[in-house]
Structure formats: structure tokens, C-alpha cells
Amino acid sequence: MPVFSGPFTTYYEDMEILNKLKEVDGSGSGLDADTLDTFEASSFATITYTDATFPTVPASTIANNFVTFTTDDGLVLGDSGYNAASFATVGHTQLASTIEFATGATIPATYHTLQDYMNIQGAGRISGGVITSNGDGTVAVSAGYGLIKTGSDYIDDTVFINWPTTASVSLTDNLLNYIYLTYNSGTPTVYATITRSDTDLSLDIAFGRVFRSGTTLSIIQSGNEAFCITSRVHERLILTDGGLVRASGGVISATGTRNIASTAGSFYIGLNNVTTAAKDTSVSDTFTYWYRNGSGGWTSVASQTQINNTQYDDGTGTLNDLSDGRYGVHWIFIRFDGQIDVVYGQGDYVPADAISASLPVPVPTILRDFAILAAKIVIVKNASTFYSNTSAYATVFPINTPFNHNDLGLLQGGTASEYYHLTATEYNTTVPKYYGESATEPATFKPGDEYWDTSSVGVLKKYISVSVGWKTITTT
Numbered sequence: 001m002p003v004f005s006g007p008f009t010t011y012y013e014d015m016e017i018l019n020k021l022k023e024v025d026g027s028g029s030g031l032d033a034d035t036l037d038t039f040e041a042s043s044f045a046t047i048t049y050t051d052a053t054f055p056t057v058p059a060s061t062i063a064n065n066f067v068t069f070t071t072d073d074g075l076v077l078g079d080s081g082y083n084a085a086s087f088a089t090v091g092h093t094q095l096a097s098t099i100e101f102a103t104g105a106t107i108p109a110t111y112h113t114l115q116d117y118m119n120i121q122g123a124g125r126i127s128g129g130v131i132t133s134n135g136d137g138t139v140a141v142s143a144g145y146g147l148i149k150t151g152s153d154y155i156d157d158t159v160f161i162n163w164p165t166t167a168s169v170s171l172t173d174n175l176l177n178y179i180y181l182t183y184n185s186g187t188p189t190v191y192a193t194i195t196r197s198d199t200d201l202s203l204d205i206a207f208g209r210v211f212r213s214g215t216t217l218s219i220i221q222s223g224n225e226a227f228c229i230t231s232r233v234h235e236r237l238i239l240t241d242g243g244l245v246r247a248s249g250g251v252i253s254a255t256g257t258r259n260i261a262s263t264a265g266s267f268y269i270g271l272n273n274v275t276t277a278a279k280d281t282s283v284s285d286t287f288t289y290w291y292r293n294g295s296g297g298w299t300s301v302a303s304q305t306q307i308n309n310t311q312y313d314d315g316t317g318t319l320n321d322l323s324d325g326r327y328g329v330h331w332i333f334i335r336f337d338g339q340i341d342v343v344y345g346q347g348d349y350v351p352a353d354a355i356s357a358s359l360p361v362p363v364p365t366i367l368r369d370f371a372i373l374a375a376k377i378v379i380v381k382n383a384s385t386f387y388s389n390t391s392a393y394a395t396v397f398p399i400n401t402p403f404n405h406n407d408l409g410l411l412q413g414g415t416a417s418e419y420y421h422l423t424a425t426e427y428n429t430t431v432p433k434y435y436g437e438s439a440t441e442p443a444t445f446k447p448g449d450e451y452w453d454t455s456s457v458g459v460l461k462k463y464i465s466v467s468v469g470w471k472t473i474t475t476t
Helices: 014-024 114-119 229-241 351-356 365-370 424-430
Strands: 002-005 008-011 066-068 076-078 124-128 131-133 139-141 144-149 158-163 166-169 176-182 189-193 205-213 216-220 244-249 252-255 259-262 265-269 272-276 287-292 298-304 327-335 340-344 371-380 388-391 434-438 450-453 459-465 469-475
Touching: 114 158, 124 205, 131 205, 131 216, 139 176, 144 205, 166 189, 229 265, 244 272, 244 371, 252 371, 252 388, 259 340, 327 351, 327 365, 340 365, 351 371, 365 371
Parallel strands: 287 340, 434 450
Antiparallel strands: 002 008, 066 076, 124 144, 131 139, 139 166, 144 158, 176 189, 176 205, 205 216, 244 265, 252 259, 265 272, 287 298, 327 340, 327 371, 371 388, 450 459, 459 469
16 A cells, blocks of 8 residues: 655555554544444443344344344344444343243243242332321321232232322221231222231231220231341241250150160251250260259269269259158250250159159259250159159140249238238237147147147147136047
């Protein structure tokens, strides 16, 4: 290619011209030959079509060197001569109903899109919907947003929705009113009903309950909430179930000589499943014994294999010996990690008292917070087998806790804080007393008192009054 330079003509090859241009090309040069309005190729998204998905373009849609694809993609392609300003920026909305899930089955799935997945979610409040009294027997409901069904079927579309403030909702007097929102063909509407079945929490959004008594309203926000459902259900179970809840297993049985065994267990902490391995202390497993240390704490003795048949916890800090023919009680716990613990009973019991004995409280903190009561074992002194083994899963043991005697029912007297108790003086002056055997009359006595007079022939004497004195009731 000739290039004129002064009186002479200089010839450059094509590659030489390209190299000359590259020397001055770049940002600010006004040339930017390898960009589109300063944008590099990496700034543009690429769309890959297969032969099966690339749209067929009829000849009638080709005009002015421009091809418009009439597909959902909104893709527009043009010929040369157009810069970036020639193309509109298109904001694309992808409908959930067009996003497919893999079905993983040879039979086509009835439901297979993202919208179908949303449709199995129920309605619920995300924010707003706060109920307040208007002071005239009606309530207002604040604006908010959440999820709601567009129809009356559980598989109808679940959509996000915003609702406006409702200034006044009428209530039925002297009854409980349920406040809720329906889709209402796209015009969200708040209603009040006294019949709970009028609303379906899978379809509608419940806000709460109001009891109306004239213009006085009692309000509770108790509707269905759509956010963080799994976390909130987990927390609710933790708070209401109080920790470890048994599903199956964890059964305590006798084995060997005063040994104990536990089957493998399945438990739940909230929504989380916890499993424990089977244990047998007649083989290689052990348990930890607990008794009070006498100063408000606990003494633990690890690596135990047999239930103690000679001692009980009397609270002194040292185990005391059972009396001959008496019974000891032992409380069996299973920890979350599967370890077995045993808490000594706190009585030198006769059989009936041992059977009715209550769980002593408190128990060691780790057992209160990290274990579940599994069984109660009763054993007679020096026995080689258990008198009884009662499952705590099938029996609710009463809790043995100290109480204030004045807190018992039916003790209150005629005057506040005066209970039907007797002082020592009242007891000695009003309650008849038996003095036992004596050859002489008691030094002090009152009507109703009795004693066996052994001065000559044994007779039962009872003091009647000052005028009557002592009267013989019977003789031996």
C-alpha cells in the first residue's frame, strides 16, 4: 500500500501498517480498535446455543442487516456499523415456572419447576401485620409482606405479596376473634372471624387473636410466620421438650450380678437425632456413681460396674449403711454421649417407701443439662438381684423436693396468715395426751389425758374434769 510522505512515495506492507496503528492504539487514543466503546470482550456475556435450542429465524424477520430473535431470551443481534449505543440494555426477568429441576426419574414428573417447589410452601407472614386497638372495639392491622396462595388448593401458586394497612376491622363482642389475610384475587384483604376453621393457614396469613369485651381488647400476635421455619421449630422443641427426648431404645436391664445394660438408643435434641451405643457393665463398660458431698455439691465415683446393695446417700458426704432388711434406690441416667450415670437414693427404705420414692432434686448439673433419666432400680440390702427395675420412659416419677408446710392446701385459718397449726403451749393445753404407765398421777394434766395406773392393778385412767377427777376406763 503506498503512503505519501513529502515528495516521495513510501510503500508499507499490510502488517507494517497494523504494527504502526498498534503503536498509537489504546485508551484515550480515539481508536481502541480491539474494544467496543472501550469495553473489552470479557465485559460481555456469551450465550451458547446447541442446534436443538438455537431458534429458527424466518426470512421475514431479517431487515436492514438486523436480525431479531423472537424468543423468550430477548436476544438482539445486529450487523456491523452499530456501536454500543445502538443496543438497548434489557433487564431480564426469569419466571420461576421456567426454571427446571432435575427429576431423576424415567417417568416425567408432574411438578418439576422452581415455581412448583415454591408451591409446596404454605402461606406466612414475613414482616408487618401487627394488630393494634383503635379504642372503639375495632382493630387496625399494619402493612407488611409475606407469602400467600393465589387459590384455594394447596398446590396453587405460592407468591410473595405486600399488603397495605387496614385501618379498621370489626370484631364480634364477648368472643375470641381470629384475624387473617386472604389473597382475594390479588387484592389482599384482612378479615376477622370467630370460627377458626374459616381460615386455612396453608393458604392464608394469620396475624393473631383478639378477645373483645366492649371497647376493651386483649390482643395476641400469634399468626403463621414464613421465615426461618426450621430454626424456629428446632428452638421451640428445645424449649418445650427440655433437652433430650427418647425416640427408641436406651432400655435399662439387669445383667450379670448387679450389673446393668442399656440397649442402643435413638434420642432427639430439637430436630437433631442423637444415637447412643449399647452398654453392658458385666462385660467391659462402666458407669459413674454420684452422691452428695455434704456441703452442697456432689461426689462422683467413676469406673463402676455393679449397683451398690449395702449403702445409701444420707447427705453427710459419706455413704451410710442400709439397715438389715431395708432397700436402696438407684436412679439411672443416660448422657447425650451414651455414658451411663447412677445417682444414689437418699433413704433407708422399707419396700413400699422404696417403690414410691421420688426422684431427689437437685441432681448433678451435668445430668440435669446433659442426660435423660432412664430407670429406677430398687435392691434389698445384700441381695444379688434387683427387687425392681422400672423404666422412666413408661413411668413418670414424682419429684421429691422440699416444700413449705404452709404452702399445703386447706391450712388457712379464719384470719389471714393464721394457719391451723398448734404452738407447743396450745398442744400441751388442748390436745389430750397419753402419759403411758405410771404408779402416780401425772404432775400436770388436763381433761382427756390418760395414763395406765400400775400402783395396784393396771387400769387405764382418764381425767374428766375438776369436779369428776380421774375416772377408770378399763382394767387389765
